[in-house]
Amino acid sequence: MTHDLGPEDFFEDPFFCFLGVFSGTFSASAAFFLSFLSLFFKACIWALSTVAYEAWNLKYSFRESWRRRKVKIQ
Known part of the structure; x- marks a missing residue:
C-alpha cells in the first residue's frame, strides 16, 4: 500500500491547506520585518x-x- 501525495492532495486536507497559508504568511511577514529592520x-x-x-x-x-x-589679538 503506497501513499503517493500529489500537490492537489494538500489542498484537499484542511490541515495542510492551513499549514500552507500559515507558512506563506509567516515567510511574507518575516521578509517584511527583515526589510524593515x-x-x-x-x-x-x-x-x-x-x-x-x-x-x-x-x-x-x-x-x-x-x-x-x-x-587678530597678536
Whole structure:
C-alpha cells in the first residue's frame, strides 16, 4: 500500500491547506520585518554619520575661528 501525495492532495486536507497559508504568511511577514529592520539600521547609520560629520564640522569651524581670534589679538 503506497501513499503517493500529489500537490492537489494538500489542498484537499484542511490541515495542510492551513499549514500552507500559515507558512506563506509567516515567510511574507518575516521578509517584511527583515526589510524593515534593514531600513531601520541604514537610517540609524545615516543619522549617526550625519551627527558625527556635523560635530566634526562644528569642532573644525570653532578651532578655525579660535585661530583667527588669536591672530587678530597678536
